[in-house]
Amino acid sequence: MTTALTTRKKDYDAIVVGAGPAGAGAALLMARAGMRVLLLERGEYPGAKNVSGAAFYGSSILHEVIPNFWEEAPVERILTKRTLAFMSPESSLSVDFQTKSFAAPPYNGFTIMRPRFDRWFAGKAVEAGATLVSSTVVDDLLYDGANRDRVVGVKTRRDDGDVTADLVIACDGVNSFLAKKAGMQKTFTSHEISLGVKEVIGLDQTVLEDRFRLTGDEGAVAEYVGDITAEVHGGGFLYTNKDSLAIGVICQLSSLAEHKQRPYELLERFKAHPSVAPLVRGGKPREYSAHLVPEAGLHMMPKLFRDGMMVAGDAAAFCFATGLYIEGINYAMQSGFAAAEAAILAHQAKDFSSASLARYEDRLDARHVLPDFKNFKSAPGYVNSERMANLYPALITRGAEQLFRVDGHGKKKIMAIARQTLKDNDVSTLNLIKDLYAGGKAFGW
């Protein structure tokens, strides 16, 4: 590559690879600022390759950019109800939270279907002036300089497919081959990554609303921890769409392989659980899907910028998977917006060096992305630990069973039940204290 590429007028000011929430968000803001933006998507349309639960939390983030977006965006239900359930093979103990305050604009979150929502969102970038080209895979980057110092474009898998730009923003998803090719991301290990498999199950709308006790457009999300995925580290989820349920399991890859379990069989096991089966009963399976989840948070974050390039969304591991919270779309969007803000400043200053793009980190701080990941950096490891993933949820349900069982043997007080349950399951006081402290550190303070 010659220096001619640097001095020659580039095809675009910025190329965004991947039209998910990070990429479309970045393209939208840059196009609004008058930049010439190319948004590339490998699917037939934006969202065609994307899978989430899908709960989109933090709608105020998008509301700031597209006021009242819910009036036009394809959203399924307004999330007002959240459940956390602890499971053993035959029991469950759940905590329900429900509030009307999440039912008022700008809302707290929605269920969405990614192939519909992402397509709509990318359309907003196009309306703002970005050029969207779908069905296009990017295989590599174009570099300038003797040591491939600076990224100056992309190589697409099309005839004459090289496209140049001052800046490339890689929003190419969890596998991010571009971040790896650019030397910004290491090879993943299988304990950093989880696999989500899910089914969308159609259900009559009235039946669904009655079954989940929902009013109007309101919807519910439920997360399940414990013995959903047998001894495999992972959890389950069940979200309500307009006239369907999204039900799935998320399993740590290393743990699946270690226990020789198949993800789709674990999904069936979850669907058959006595507390879950009545919720999906009579439904019609509509679509099965699978996707990887970057779960290790800060521990797997790539280098976020280099000369001529930034990384955002799942590609940058901006997925907040900590058991209590499973959020990705909001962080992806925030990181896309942050990258765009840095890009706009770089464009104005005509400086795309890594020193200039370092503003991306400032913007990620200002948008609370990096601080959240730093604050909760020990949470992913904590919830994926052996005792948290399986033992404690089992203890909680066994304790509850003893608490509520009436068998004529006399009632025990709660501490006696707790002590006996811990003893029966060989949990040492020391481990319990250690885990309580670690949990407090991960989530409490």
Added chain:
Amino acid sequence: MVKTTHEEKMRTARFKPDVKPHIVVDGQKCGECSLKSCVYVCPANLFVPLADGSILFNYEQCFECGACYVACNEEGAISWSYPAGGFGVTFREA
């Protein structure tokens, strides 16, 4: 109960296979692998272990998730890229 077999699940997904496989498996390395993690982690059940220790695989019904190559413990046994643009899986309700 809405029990679905794996075959029934796969029938609900839409695939447009690329002519060129986007997964290439080095059979020799698989022969030396005792774990065969790909067999278990693949959500589409595309990797089938054979009696001689090698792996039979199919790329046409791939969700393009990447679980196989991430889980694979034999360096470079699974070469994995994306199918050409517009090919492969297309989700509608995911």
